[in-house]
Amino acid sequence: MIKKIAIGIIFSLVFTSSAQEWKQNNKETNVVFTIKNFGVNVDGYFNDVKITTNFNADQLTESYLNAEIVVKSISTGIESRDNHILKKAYFDLENYKKIQLKSIKIEKKDGQKFSLNASLTIKGITKNIVVPLEIVQNEKTVTILANFTINRKDFKVSGGGFVLSNAVKINVKFKGTK
Numbered sequence: 001m002i003k004k005i006a007i008g009i010i011f012s013l014v015f016t017s018s019a020q021e022w023k024q025n026n027k028e029t030n031v032v033f034t035i036k037n038f039g040v041n042v043d044g045y046f047n048d049v050k051i052t053t054n055f056n057a058d059q060l061t062e063s064y065l066n067a068e069i070v071v072k073s074i075s076t077g078i079e080s081r082d083n084h085i086l087k088k089a090y091f092d093l094e095n096y097k098k099i100q101l102k103s104i105k106i107e108k109k110d111g112q113k114f115s116l117n118a119s120l121t122i123k124g125i126t127k128n129i130v131v132p133l134e135i136v137q138n139e140k141t142v143t144i145l146a147n148f149t150i151n152r153k154d155f156k157v158s159g160g161g162f163v164l165s166n167a168v169k170i171n172v173k174f175k176g177t178k
Contacts, residue, residue, distance in 0.1 A: 021054045022142050022176025029174050031069060035152070036165035042081075048073035051174045055135060055142055057108070064103035065116055065133075065144065067172075071097055089158050096123045104128070112136055116146070122155035139178070146172040 032045045048070035055063045071091050074082055086093040104117040114133040119126050134145040151166045152158075 020178060021052055022174075022178065024051055025175040025177060029176075030172070031067075032171045034169045034171075035167070038163050042076055044074060044076035044082075046070070046073045047075060051144075051172075051176075053142070053144065053174065053176065055106070055137065055144065057135070057137060060106050060108060060114075063106050065101075065106065065118070065174075066103055067099075067101040069099040071099060091157060092123055106133070120150070120155075122157060125155045127154055141178075142174075142176045144172070144174040144176075146170070 029049060029051060030045055031049050032043065034041050034043050036042070046069045049067065050069075051065070051067045053063070053065040055065060071093050072086060074085060074091070076082055076085070085091055088094065100121045102119045102121075104119060107115045107117070109115055109132075112134050114135055116131040116133050118129055118131060120129050129148070129150065131146050131148045136143045147170070149167050149169050152168050153166050
């Protein structure tokens with residue numbers, strides 16, 4: 001009987017530790033974007049980002065990576081431009097407060113390279129996307145890097161006509177600890 005209890009305790013400890021979420025390091029976690037406007041790169045970032053993950057390279061079927069971005073936390077370095085981007089034609093802050101990414105599955109590619117299949121929701125429009133990931137993990141920390149491009153028109157983030165590129169390059173860095 002004692003042997004069964006000990007095995008049960010060990011099993012529950014192993015299961016609990018493998019399913020544990022990584023705690024986000026806010027100082028080292030960021031979402032940065034670049035878009036061309038009149039042929040010039042405009043860089044920006046979001047100040048309010050929450051990424052949740054329980055990533056475990058040995059248990060990918062149970063692993064997830066989700067993100068929530070507060071739209072009004074956008075910063076391009078020019079306040080008037082930020083306010084303009086929050087208007088209806090672009091992010092429509094009045095009706096859509098958050099951008100969400102929800103994990104569908106994570107697959108191993110090669111070495112520290114993985115692929116995240118996820119749904120991305122901007123302005124109430126949800127599209128499935130594939131995001132390449134580079135993940136470095138040890139017992140106490142995880143760093144997840146993602147570099148990908150989306151088409152802003154897919155999410156009706158419009159405006160700008162022919163002077164504003166449709167392609168938005170996104171770079172994400174997540175740093176977490178146990």
